[in-house]
Amino acid sequence: MKTLKSILLLLLFVPLIKPAPPTQQDLRTISDYGTDNFEETLYSHDYEDKYLDGKNIKERELNEKTLQLQKDESVTLLPKKENEEMPTCLLCVCLLGSVYCEEVDIDVVPPLPKESSYLYARFNRITKLTAKDFADIPNLRRLDFTGNLIKDIEDSTFSKLSLLEELSLADNQLMKLPVLPSTLTLFNAKDNKIKSRGIKANTFKKLSNLTYLYLDHNELESVPLNLPESLRVIHLQFNNITSITDDTFCKANDTRYIRDRVEEIRLEGNPIILGAYPNSFICLKRLPIGAYI
Template identity: 60%
Template sequence: MKTLFFAFMLLLSLPAASARRLRRDSQLIRGSVPRRRLTGLVSYNFKSRRRTPRSDDDPTAMTPIGGNADGLPTCLLCVCLTGSVYCEEVSPDMTSVPALPKESAYLYARFNKIKKINKRDFADTVTLKRIDLTGNLIAEIEEDAFSKLTLLEELSLAENRLTKLPVLPTKLSSFNANRNLLKTKGVKANVFKKLTKLVNLYLADNMLEAVPTIPESVRILHLQNNNITDVTIDTFCKASDNYYLRPSLSEVRLDGNPVVLSKYPDSFTCMKVLPVGRYR
Protein backbone atom coordinates (compact mmCIF):
# COMPACT_ATOMS: atom_id res chain seq x y z
CA MET A 1 0.00 0.00 0.00
CA LYS A 2 2.80 2.39 0.85
CA THR A 3 4.33 1.78 -2.55
CA LEU A 4 1.10 2.64 -4.32
CA PHE A 5 0.70 5.78 -2.19
CA PHE A 6 4.17 7.14 -3.09
CA ALA A 7 3.59 6.37 -6.78
CA PHE A 8 0.32 8.30 -6.67
CA MET A 9 1.96 11.35 -5.03
CA LEU A 10 4.77 11.30 -7.63
CA LEU A 11 2.25 11.45 -10.45
CA LEU A 12 0.57 14.48 -8.85
CA SER A 13 3.87 16.40 -8.49
CA LEU A 14 4.99 16.04 -12.14
CA PRO A 15 2.54 18.60 -13.67
CA ALA A 16 3.48 21.22 -11.04
CA ALA A 17 7.23 20.77 -11.72
CA SER A 18 6.66 21.03 -15.46
CA ALA A 19 4.73 24.28 -15.00
CA ARG A 20 7.52 25.82 -12.90
CA ARG A 21 10.14 24.77 -15.51
CA LEU A 22 8.03 26.29 -18.30
CA ARG A 23 7.77 29.62 -16.47
CA ARG A 24 11.53 29.66 -15.86
CA ASP A 25 12.41 28.75 -19.46
CA SER A 26 10.02 31.35 -20.83
CA GLN A 27 12.42 34.08 -19.66
CA LEU A 28 14.86 32.92 -22.37
CA ILE A 29 12.31 33.39 -25.15
CA ARG A 30 12.51 36.67 -27.13
CA GLY A 31 9.90 39.08 -25.88
CA SER A 32 9.38 37.32 -22.58
CA VAL A 33 11.71 39.69 -20.67
CA PRO A 34 10.01 42.87 -19.41
CA ARG A 35 10.73 45.94 -21.59
CA ARG A 36 12.57 47.81 -18.86
CA ARG A 37 14.92 44.91 -18.22
CA LEU A 38 15.42 44.30 -21.97
CA THR A 39 16.47 47.90 -22.52
CA GLY A 40 18.97 47.60 -19.75
CA LEU A 41 20.43 44.44 -21.22
CA VAL A 42 20.76 45.86 -24.72
CA SER A 43 22.37 49.01 -23.41
CA TYR A 44 24.80 46.99 -21.38
CA ASN A 45 25.71 44.78 -24.33
CA PHE A 46 26.42 47.74 -26.60
CA LYS A 47 28.56 49.36 -23.97
CA SER A 48 30.49 46.20 -23.30
CA ARG A 49 31.16 45.64 -27.01
CA ARG A 50 32.16 49.22 -27.82
CA ARG A 51 35.77 49.29 -28.99
CA THR A 52 38.13 51.55 -27.13
CA PRO A 53 39.21 54.30 -29.59
CA ARG A 54 42.81 54.07 -30.71
CA SER A 55 45.01 57.04 -31.36
CA ASP A 56 44.84 56.49 -35.12
CA ASP A 57 41.02 56.64 -34.98
CA ASP A 58 41.15 60.24 -33.85
CA PRO A 59 39.78 62.43 -36.67
CA THR A 60 42.38 65.08 -35.90
CA ALA A 61 45.07 62.57 -36.81
CA MET A 62 44.14 63.09 -40.46
CA THR A 63 45.26 66.70 -40.28
CA PRO A 64 49.04 67.16 -40.42
CA ILE A 65 50.46 69.16 -37.59
CA GLY A 66 53.59 71.16 -37.12
CA GLY A 67 55.84 71.58 -40.15
CA ASN A 68 53.81 69.22 -42.37
CA ALA A 69 50.79 71.49 -42.34
CA ASP A 70 52.86 74.34 -43.74
CA GLY A 71 53.75 72.33 -46.84
CA LEU A 72 50.25 70.95 -47.45
CA PRO A 73 48.94 73.67 -49.82
CA THR A 74 51.98 73.38 -52.11
CA CYS A 75 51.75 69.61 -52.17
CA LEU A 76 48.09 69.82 -53.17
CA LEU A 77 48.92 72.01 -56.17
CA CYS A 78 52.17 70.24 -56.99
CA VAL A 79 53.62 66.76 -56.80
CA CYS A 80 55.80 66.27 -53.74
CA LEU A 81 58.11 63.29 -53.61
CA THR A 82 60.94 62.65 -51.21
CA GLY A 83 63.01 65.83 -51.38
CA SER A 84 61.53 66.90 -54.75
CA VAL A 85 58.71 69.30 -55.63
CA TYR A 86 57.23 69.31 -59.15
CA CYS A 87 55.09 72.37 -59.97
CA GLU A 88 54.90 72.40 -63.75
CA GLU A 89 52.10 74.19 -65.62
CA VAL A 90 50.08 74.55 -62.42
CA SER A 91 46.41 75.46 -62.68
CA PRO A 92 45.21 77.88 -61.37
CA ASP A 93 48.14 80.05 -62.44
CA MET A 94 51.16 80.06 -60.16
CA THR A 95 52.46 83.64 -60.06
CA SER A 96 55.02 83.35 -57.26
CA VAL A 97 57.48 80.82 -55.90
CA PRO A 98 55.51 78.29 -53.80
CA ALA A 99 56.23 77.68 -50.13
CA LEU A 100 58.39 74.58 -50.06
CA PRO A 101 58.41 71.74 -47.53
CA LYS A 102 61.44 71.80 -45.31
CA GLU A 103 64.45 69.81 -46.49
CA SER A 104 63.42 70.08 -50.16
CA ALA A 105 66.40 69.45 -52.43
CA TYR A 106 64.90 69.82 -55.91
CA LEU A 107 62.35 72.32 -57.21
CA TYR A 108 60.89 72.11 -60.71
CA ALA A 109 58.50 75.03 -61.28
CA ARG A 110 58.64 75.26 -65.06
CA PHE A 111 56.13 76.87 -67.41
CA ASN A 112 54.15 78.87 -64.90
CA LYS A 113 53.58 82.62 -64.54
CA ILE A 114 56.02 83.47 -61.78
CA LYS A 115 56.97 87.14 -62.19
CA LYS A 116 59.43 87.87 -59.42
CA ILE A 117 61.77 86.08 -57.03
CA ASN A 118 61.95 87.65 -53.59
CA LYS A 119 64.65 87.28 -50.98
CA ARG A 120 62.27 85.44 -48.65
CA ASP A 121 61.25 82.83 -51.24
CA PHE A 122 64.18 80.52 -50.49
CA ALA A 123 65.22 81.88 -47.10
CA ASP A 124 63.92 78.83 -45.21
CA THR A 125 64.88 76.15 -47.73
CA VAL A 126 68.66 76.14 -47.55
CA THR A 127 68.84 72.45 -48.53
CA LEU A 128 68.04 73.10 -52.21
CA LYS A 129 70.49 71.62 -54.71
CA ARG A 130 68.60 72.25 -57.95
CA ILE A 131 66.11 74.91 -59.02
CA ASP A 132 64.46 74.93 -62.44
CA LEU A 133 62.28 77.96 -63.21
CA THR A 134 62.35 77.65 -66.99
CA GLY A 135 59.51 79.20 -68.97
CA ASN A 136 58.08 81.70 -66.49
CA LEU A 137 57.61 85.47 -66.65
CA ILE A 138 60.40 86.38 -64.23
CA ALA A 139 61.54 89.95 -64.83
CA GLU A 140 63.09 90.70 -61.45
CA ILE A 141 65.16 88.83 -58.89
CA GLU A 142 66.10 90.51 -55.64
CA GLU A 143 69.85 90.78 -55.23
CA ASP A 144 70.21 88.33 -52.32
CA ALA A 145 67.43 85.94 -53.32
CA PHE A 146 69.88 83.01 -53.59
CA SER A 147 72.35 84.14 -50.94
CA LYS A 148 71.45 81.42 -48.41
CA LEU A 149 71.49 78.55 -50.89
CA THR A 150 75.01 77.39 -50.17
CA LEU A 151 74.27 73.86 -51.45
CA LEU A 152 72.73 74.91 -54.77
CA GLU A 153 74.48 73.24 -57.71
CA GLU A 154 72.12 73.76 -60.66
CA LEU A 155 70.02 76.81 -61.47
CA SER A 156 67.92 77.33 -64.59
CA LEU A 157 66.28 80.68 -65.33
CA ALA A 158 65.91 80.04 -69.05
CA GLU A 159 63.05 81.51 -71.09
CA ASN A 160 62.16 84.37 -68.78
CA ARG A 161 62.32 88.17 -69.00
CA LEU A 162 65.45 88.98 -67.02
CA THR A 163 67.45 92.09 -67.84
CA LYS A 164 70.03 91.60 -65.09
CA LEU A 165 71.43 88.84 -62.91
CA PRO A 166 71.59 88.75 -59.10
CA VAL A 167 74.44 87.41 -56.97
CA LEU A 168 74.74 83.69 -57.65
CA PRO A 169 75.61 80.88 -55.20
CA THR A 170 79.29 80.02 -55.32
CA LYS A 171 78.76 76.26 -55.48
CA LEU A 172 76.92 76.32 -58.82
CA SER A 173 78.11 73.81 -61.39
CA SER A 174 75.46 74.62 -64.01
CA PHE A 175 73.74 77.93 -64.78
CA ASN A 176 71.22 78.44 -67.57
CA ALA A 177 69.88 81.87 -68.52
CA ASN A 178 69.16 81.21 -72.19
CA ARG A 179 66.42 83.22 -73.89
CA ASN A 180 66.13 86.21 -71.61
CA LEU A 181 66.64 89.94 -72.20
CA LEU A 182 70.11 90.20 -70.69
CA LYS A 183 72.45 92.98 -71.73
CA THR A 184 76.05 93.42 -70.68
CA LYS A 185 75.18 96.26 -68.31
CA GLY A 186 72.86 93.90 -66.46
CA VAL A 187 75.57 91.27 -65.96
CA LYS A 188 78.18 92.43 -63.48
CA ALA A 189 81.79 91.89 -64.51
CA ASN A 190 82.49 89.56 -61.58
CA VAL A 191 79.11 87.80 -61.42
CA PHE A 192 80.71 84.49 -62.49
CA LYS A 193 84.22 85.12 -61.19
CA LYS A 194 83.69 83.49 -57.79
CA LEU A 195 81.94 80.44 -59.22
CA THR A 196 85.01 78.22 -59.11
CA LYS A 197 82.98 75.02 -59.62
CA LEU A 198 80.96 76.24 -62.60
CA VAL A 199 81.14 73.75 -65.50
CA ASN A 200 78.21 74.62 -67.78
CA LEU A 201 77.29 78.23 -68.58
CA TYR A 202 74.39 78.94 -70.93
CA LEU A 203 73.71 82.56 -71.95
CA ALA A 204 72.43 82.07 -75.50
CA ASP A 205 69.64 84.09 -77.14
CA ASN A 206 70.07 87.27 -75.12
CA MET A 207 71.33 90.76 -76.00
CA LEU A 208 74.86 90.66 -74.58
CA GLU A 209 77.36 92.98 -76.27
CA ALA A 210 80.48 91.37 -74.79
CA VAL A 211 81.68 88.06 -73.39
CA PRO A 212 81.54 88.14 -69.57
CA THR A 213 84.43 86.99 -67.40
CA ILE A 214 84.49 83.20 -67.56
CA PRO A 215 85.80 81.09 -64.63
CA GLU A 216 88.65 78.66 -65.27
CA SER A 217 86.41 75.70 -64.43
CA VAL A 218 83.94 76.22 -67.30
CA ARG A 219 83.89 73.49 -69.94
CA ILE A 220 80.80 74.36 -71.97
CA LEU A 221 80.01 77.99 -72.86
CA HIS A 222 77.01 78.94 -74.99
CA LEU A 223 76.81 82.57 -76.13
CA GLN A 224 75.16 82.14 -79.51
CA ASN A 225 72.58 84.60 -80.82
CA ASN A 226 73.65 87.66 -78.85
CA ASN A 227 75.02 91.04 -79.98
CA ILE A 228 78.71 90.37 -79.30
CA THR A 229 80.79 92.47 -81.69
CA ASP A 230 84.38 91.70 -80.68
CA VAL A 231 86.67 89.61 -78.49
CA THR A 232 90.13 90.32 -77.09
CA ILE A 233 93.10 88.20 -76.07
CA ASP A 234 91.97 88.47 -72.47
CA THR A 235 88.48 87.21 -73.27
CA PHE A 236 89.60 83.58 -73.07
CA CYS A 237 93.40 83.75 -72.72
CA LYS A 238 95.91 86.02 -70.96
CA ALA A 239 97.81 88.67 -72.85
CA SER A 240 100.48 88.73 -70.14
CA ASP A 241 101.16 84.98 -70.28
CA ASN A 242 102.13 83.42 -73.59
CA TYR A 243 102.24 79.96 -72.02
CA TYR A 244 98.80 80.07 -70.52
CA LEU A 245 96.56 77.15 -71.52
CA ARG A 246 92.89 76.55 -71.01
CA PRO A 247 92.30 72.84 -71.71
CA SER A 248 89.03 72.57 -69.77
CA LEU A 249 87.12 74.86 -72.14
CA SER A 250 86.02 72.26 -74.68
CA GLU A 251 82.94 73.87 -76.27
CA VAL A 252 82.38 77.54 -77.07
CA ARG A 253 79.51 78.77 -79.22
CA LEU A 254 79.57 82.30 -80.61
CA ASP A 255 77.52 81.68 -83.73
CA GLY A 256 74.72 84.10 -84.44
CA ASN A 257 76.74 87.11 -83.23
CA PRO A 258 78.03 90.03 -85.33
CA VAL A 259 81.65 89.30 -84.36
CA VAL A 260 83.94 87.95 -87.10
CA LEU A 261 86.21 85.56 -85.22
CA SER A 262 88.89 85.41 -87.93
CA LYS A 263 89.86 88.99 -87.04
CA TYR A 264 91.07 87.85 -83.63
CA PRO A 265 93.37 84.85 -84.22
CA ASP A 266 95.41 85.48 -81.08
CA SER A 267 92.32 85.32 -78.88
CA PHE A 268 92.06 81.52 -79.02
CA THR A 269 95.69 80.34 -78.81
CA CYS A 270 95.25 79.03 -75.27
CA MET A 271 92.24 76.87 -76.20
CA LYS A 272 92.32 73.33 -77.53
CA VAL A 273 89.28 73.96 -79.79
CA LEU A 274 88.17 76.98 -81.79
CA PRO A 275 84.82 78.58 -80.96
CA VAL A 276 81.85 77.83 -83.17
CA GLY A 277 80.93 81.03 -84.97
CA ARG A 278 81.40 83.36 -87.91
CA TYR A 279 84.87 83.48 -89.43
CA ARG A 280 84.23 85.46 -92.59
Protein backbone atom coordinates in the same frame (compact mmCIF):
# COMPACT_ATOMS: atom_id res chain seq x y z
CA MET B 1 -42.51 0.42 -33.34
CA LYS B 2 -41.35 -0.05 -36.92
CA THR B 3 -40.10 3.51 -37.00
CA LEU B 4 -37.98 2.98 -33.88
CA LYS B 5 -36.38 -0.12 -35.40
CA SER B 6 -35.56 1.75 -38.57
CA ILE B 7 -33.79 4.47 -36.56
CA LEU B 8 -31.76 1.92 -34.62
CA LEU B 9 -30.62 0.16 -37.81
CA LEU B 10 -29.59 3.46 -39.35
CA LEU B 11 -27.47 4.32 -36.33
CA LEU B 12 -25.73 0.94 -36.51
CA PHE B 13 -24.66 1.34 -40.19
CA VAL B 14 -23.59 5.01 -40.20
CA PRO B 15 -20.11 4.41 -38.71
CA LEU B 16 -19.42 1.81 -41.37
CA ILE B 17 -19.84 4.35 -44.22
CA LYS B 18 -16.42 5.77 -45.34
CA PRO B 19 -15.97 8.94 -47.37
CA ALA B 20 -14.89 8.46 -50.95
CA PRO B 21 -11.17 8.97 -51.53
CA PRO B 22 -10.20 12.38 -52.98
CA THR B 23 -9.56 12.59 -56.70
CA GLN B 24 -6.20 13.60 -58.17
CA GLN B 25 -7.58 17.09 -58.82
CA ASP B 26 -8.57 17.36 -55.19
CA LEU B 27 -5.10 16.27 -54.06
CA ARG B 28 -3.48 18.95 -56.26
CA THR B 29 -5.79 21.57 -54.85
CA ILE B 30 -5.00 20.61 -51.27
CA SER B 31 -1.29 20.56 -51.99
CA ASP B 32 -1.41 24.05 -53.50
CA TYR B 33 -3.68 25.59 -50.93
CA GLY B 34 -3.16 23.45 -47.85
CA THR B 35 -2.89 25.33 -44.61
CA ASP B 36 0.83 24.83 -43.99
CA ASN B 37 1.97 25.50 -47.56
CA PHE B 38 -0.39 28.41 -47.97
CA GLU B 39 0.92 30.11 -44.83
CA GLU B 40 4.50 29.43 -45.94
CA THR B 41 3.80 30.97 -49.34
CA LEU B 42 2.23 34.04 -47.79
CA TYR B 43 5.21 34.36 -45.37
CA SER B 44 7.65 34.06 -48.24
CA HIS B 45 5.96 36.85 -50.22
CA ASP B 46 5.75 39.02 -47.14
CA TYR B 47 9.46 38.44 -46.34
CA GLU B 48 10.57 39.30 -49.86
CA ASP B 49 8.52 42.48 -49.84
CA LYS B 50 9.93 43.56 -46.48
CA TYR B 51 13.48 42.51 -47.43
CA LEU B 52 13.39 44.38 -50.70
CA ASP B 53 11.85 47.42 -49.03
CA GLY B 54 14.51 47.29 -46.31
CA LYS B 55 17.27 46.81 -48.86
CA ASN B 56 16.04 49.75 -50.89
CA ILE B 57 15.87 51.88 -47.77
CA LYS B 58 19.45 50.93 -46.83
CA GLU B 59 20.66 51.60 -50.34
CA ARG B 60 18.99 55.00 -50.33
CA GLU B 61 20.56 55.80 -46.95
CA LEU B 62 23.96 54.62 -48.18
CA ASN B 63 23.68 56.70 -51.36
CA GLU B 64 22.68 59.75 -49.32
CA LYS B 65 25.66 59.26 -47.00
CA THR B 66 28.02 58.79 -49.97
CA LEU B 67 26.75 61.95 -51.65
CA GLN B 68 27.16 63.89 -48.41
CA LEU B 69 30.69 62.54 -47.96
CA GLN B 70 31.57 63.50 -51.51
CA LYS B 71 30.22 66.98 -50.90
CA ASP B 72 32.24 67.26 -47.69
CA GLU B 73 35.41 66.08 -49.46
CA SER B 74 34.88 68.43 -52.39
CA VAL B 75 34.58 71.33 -49.99
CA THR B 76 37.73 70.26 -48.18
CA LEU B 77 39.82 70.02 -51.36
CA LEU B 78 38.77 73.35 -52.82
CA PRO B 79 41.51 76.02 -52.77
CA LYS B 80 41.28 78.29 -49.78
CA LYS B 81 40.38 81.84 -50.59
CA GLU B 82 41.46 85.21 -49.33
CA ASN B 83 44.75 85.04 -47.39
CA GLU B 84 44.76 81.29 -46.85
CA GLU B 85 47.21 79.38 -49.05
CA MET B 86 46.59 75.96 -50.47
CA PRO B 87 49.17 73.44 -49.14
CA THR B 88 51.96 73.09 -51.70
CA CYS B 89 51.85 69.31 -51.80
CA LEU B 90 48.18 69.39 -52.83
CA LEU B 91 48.85 71.93 -55.54
CA CYS B 92 52.14 70.35 -56.66
CA VAL B 93 53.70 66.91 -56.39
CA CYS B 94 56.12 66.26 -53.54
CA LEU B 95 58.28 63.16 -53.81
CA LEU B 96 61.40 62.32 -51.80
CA GLY B 97 62.62 65.88 -51.43
CA SER B 98 61.59 66.91 -54.95
CA VAL B 99 58.73 69.35 -55.58
CA TYR B 100 57.15 69.37 -59.04
CA CYS B 101 55.11 72.52 -59.73
CA GLU B 102 55.13 72.46 -63.50
CA GLU B 103 52.29 74.09 -65.44
CA VAL B 104 50.08 74.77 -62.42
CA ASP B 105 49.57 78.46 -63.23
CA ILE B 106 51.23 79.86 -60.10
CA ASP B 107 52.53 83.45 -60.08
CA VAL B 108 54.73 83.22 -56.97
CA VAL B 109 57.02 80.59 -55.51
CA PRO B 110 54.82 78.36 -53.31
CA PRO B 111 55.75 77.58 -49.68
CA LEU B 112 58.12 74.61 -49.83
CA PRO B 113 58.64 71.75 -47.37
CA LYS B 114 61.80 72.44 -45.39
CA GLU B 115 63.42 69.21 -46.54
CA SER B 116 63.11 70.14 -50.24
CA SER B 117 66.23 69.59 -52.37
CA TYR B 118 64.81 70.07 -55.87
CA LEU B 119 62.18 72.47 -57.15
CA TYR B 120 60.81 72.25 -60.68
CA ALA B 121 58.53 75.25 -61.28
CA ARG B 122 58.66 75.37 -65.06
CA PHE B 123 56.07 76.97 -67.33
CA ASN B 124 54.12 79.07 -64.86
CA ARG B 125 53.48 82.81 -64.43
CA ILE B 126 56.07 83.69 -61.76
CA THR B 127 57.28 87.27 -62.22
CA LYS B 128 59.71 87.79 -59.34
CA LEU B 129 62.05 85.87 -57.03
CA THR B 130 62.90 87.13 -53.54
CA ALA B 131 65.08 86.08 -50.61
CA LYS B 132 61.96 85.13 -48.64
CA ASP B 133 61.10 82.44 -51.20
CA PHE B 134 64.01 80.24 -50.05
CA ALA B 135 64.86 81.66 -46.61
CA ASP B 136 64.07 78.45 -44.70
CA ILE B 137 65.02 75.89 -47.37
CA PRO B 138 68.81 75.50 -46.90
CA ASN B 139 69.07 72.08 -48.58
CA LEU B 140 68.09 73.15 -52.09
CA ARG B 141 70.40 71.76 -54.76
CA ARG B 142 68.46 72.44 -57.96
CA LEU B 143 66.05 75.19 -59.00
CA ASP B 144 64.35 75.25 -62.37
CA PHE B 145 62.19 78.24 -63.35
CA THR B 146 62.28 77.72 -67.10
CA GLY B 147 59.42 79.29 -69.04
CA ASN B 148 58.08 81.82 -66.54
CA LEU B 149 57.70 85.61 -66.68
CA ILE B 150 60.52 86.52 -64.28
CA LYS B 151 61.68 90.11 -64.68
CA ASP B 152 63.30 90.79 -61.33
CA ILE B 153 65.43 88.79 -58.87
CA GLU B 154 66.62 90.26 -55.59
CA ASP B 155 70.40 90.10 -55.19
CA SER B 156 70.08 88.21 -51.90
CA THR B 157 67.66 85.62 -53.29
CA PHE B 158 70.20 82.77 -53.42
CA SER B 159 72.60 84.00 -50.73
CA LYS B 160 71.67 81.35 -48.15
CA LEU B 161 71.58 78.42 -50.55
CA SER B 162 75.03 77.04 -49.81
CA LEU B 163 74.29 73.70 -51.49
CA LEU B 164 72.74 74.99 -54.71
CA GLU B 165 74.37 73.35 -57.75
CA GLU B 166 72.00 73.94 -60.68
CA LEU B 167 69.98 77.05 -61.46
CA SER B 168 67.85 77.44 -64.59
CA LEU B 169 66.22 80.77 -65.44
CA ALA B 170 65.85 80.04 -69.14
CA ASP B 171 63.05 81.53 -71.22
CA ASN B 172 62.09 84.42 -68.94
CA GLN B 173 62.24 88.21 -69.22
CA LEU B 174 65.42 89.02 -67.30
CA MET B 175 67.49 92.06 -68.24
CA LYS B 176 70.16 91.54 -65.57
CA LEU B 177 71.58 88.78 -63.40
CA PRO B 178 71.47 88.58 -59.60
CA VAL B 179 74.33 87.57 -57.34
CA LEU B 180 74.93 83.86 -57.93
CA PRO B 181 76.03 81.32 -55.28
CA SER B 182 79.63 80.13 -55.64
CA THR B 183 78.51 76.48 -55.44
CA LEU B 184 76.86 76.45 -58.89
CA THR B 185 77.98 73.87 -61.42
CA LEU B 186 75.33 74.76 -64.03
CA PHE B 187 73.75 78.12 -64.80
CA ASN B 188 71.19 78.51 -67.58
CA ALA B 189 69.77 81.94 -68.47
CA LYS B 190 69.26 81.52 -72.21
CA ASP B 191 66.29 83.09 -74.00
CA ASN B 192 66.06 86.23 -71.89
CA LYS B 193 66.71 89.94 -72.56
CA ILE B 194 70.02 90.23 -70.75
CA LYS B 195 72.39 92.98 -71.86
CA SER B 196 76.09 93.21 -71.01
CA ARG B 197 75.48 96.01 -68.53
CA GLY B 198 73.15 93.66 -66.68
CA ILE B 199 76.06 91.36 -65.72
CA LYS B 200 78.48 92.67 -63.08
CA ALA B 201 82.22 92.19 -63.63
CA ASN B 202 82.53 89.76 -60.69
CA THR B 203 79.27 87.81 -61.29
CA PHE B 204 81.14 84.66 -62.38
CA LYS B 205 84.54 85.32 -60.82
CA LYS B 206 84.06 83.25 -57.66
CA LEU B 207 82.09 80.43 -59.24
CA SER B 208 85.02 78.01 -59.14
CA ASN B 209 82.80 74.96 -59.73
CA LEU B 210 80.81 76.31 -62.66
CA THR B 211 81.01 73.81 -65.54
CA TYR B 212 78.11 74.70 -67.85
CA LEU B 213 77.16 78.27 -68.76
CA TYR B 214 74.23 78.99 -71.08
CA LEU B 215 73.65 82.65 -72.03
CA ASP B 216 72.62 82.19 -75.66
CA HIS B 217 69.70 84.00 -77.27
CA ASN B 218 70.05 87.18 -75.22
CA GLU B 219 71.16 90.74 -76.03
CA LEU B 220 74.80 90.66 -74.90
CA GLU B 221 77.17 93.05 -76.64
CA SER B 222 80.30 91.38 -75.26
CA VAL B 223 81.49 88.17 -73.63
CA PRO B 224 81.04 88.31 -69.82
CA LEU B 225 84.22 89.07 -67.87
CA ASN B 226 86.15 86.82 -65.49
CA LEU B 227 84.80 83.49 -66.69
CA PRO B 228 86.00 80.79 -64.26
CA GLU B 229 88.66 78.21 -65.17
CA SER B 230 86.24 75.37 -64.38
CA LEU B 231 84.06 75.98 -67.45
CA ARG B 232 83.72 73.21 -70.03
CA VAL B 233 80.77 74.50 -72.08
CA ILE B 234 80.10 78.16 -72.88
CA HIS B 235 77.04 79.02 -75.00
CA LEU B 236 76.89 82.64 -76.22
CA GLN B 237 75.33 82.14 -79.65
CA PHE B 238 72.69 84.49 -81.04
CA ASN B 239 73.55 87.61 -79.06
CA ASN B 240 74.86 90.99 -80.25
CA ILE B 241 78.55 90.37 -79.55
CA THR B 242 80.66 92.50 -81.89
CA SER B 243 84.20 92.07 -80.55
CA ILE B 244 86.46 90.11 -78.20
CA THR B 245 89.92 90.71 -76.74
CA ASP B 246 93.00 88.62 -76.06
CA ASP B 247 91.89 88.40 -72.42
CA THR B 248 88.37 87.22 -73.14
CA PHE B 249 89.27 83.53 -72.94
CA CYS B 250 93.07 83.62 -72.62
CA LYS B 251 95.72 85.71 -70.87
CA ALA B 252 97.45 88.26 -73.05
CA ASN B 253 100.47 88.48 -70.72
CA ASP B 254 100.98 84.70 -70.47
CA THR B 255 101.55 83.01 -73.82
CA ARG B 256 102.10 79.63 -72.14
CA TYR B 257 98.72 79.64 -70.46
CA ILE B 258 96.41 76.83 -71.66
CA ARG B 259 92.72 76.73 -70.90
CA ASP B 260 92.42 72.97 -71.14
CA ARG B 261 89.01 72.37 -69.61
CA VAL B 262 86.97 74.17 -72.24
CA GLU B 263 85.40 71.74 -74.68
CA GLU B 264 82.89 73.98 -76.46
CA ILE B 265 82.44 77.70 -77.06
CA ARG B 266 79.55 78.71 -79.31
CA LEU B 267 79.51 82.18 -80.84
CA GLU B 268 77.54 81.67 -84.04
CA GLY B 269 74.69 84.05 -84.72
CA ASN B 270 76.65 87.08 -83.46
CA PRO B 271 77.74 90.03 -85.64
CA ILE B 272 81.42 89.20 -85.17
CA ILE B 273 84.04 87.77 -87.55
CA LEU B 274 86.14 85.52 -85.34
CA GLY B 275 88.95 85.36 -87.90
CA ALA B 276 89.77 88.98 -87.07
CA TYR B 277 90.89 87.98 -83.56
CA PRO B 278 93.43 85.13 -84.01
CA ASN B 279 95.27 85.79 -80.73
CA SER B 280 92.10 85.47 -78.70
CA PHE B 281 92.03 81.67 -79.01
CA ILE B 282 95.69 80.62 -78.69
CA CYS B 283 95.09 79.14 -75.24
CA LEU B 284 92.19 76.96 -76.37
CA LYS B 285 92.38 73.36 -77.54
CA ARG B 286 89.40 73.94 -79.86
CA LEU B 287 88.35 77.02 -81.80
CA PRO B 288 84.98 78.60 -80.94
CA ILE B 289 82.05 77.81 -83.19
CA GLY B 290 81.13 80.80 -85.35
CA ALA B 291 81.90 82.80 -88.51
CA TYR B 292 85.60 83.32 -89.36
CA ILE B 293 85.29 85.11 -92.69
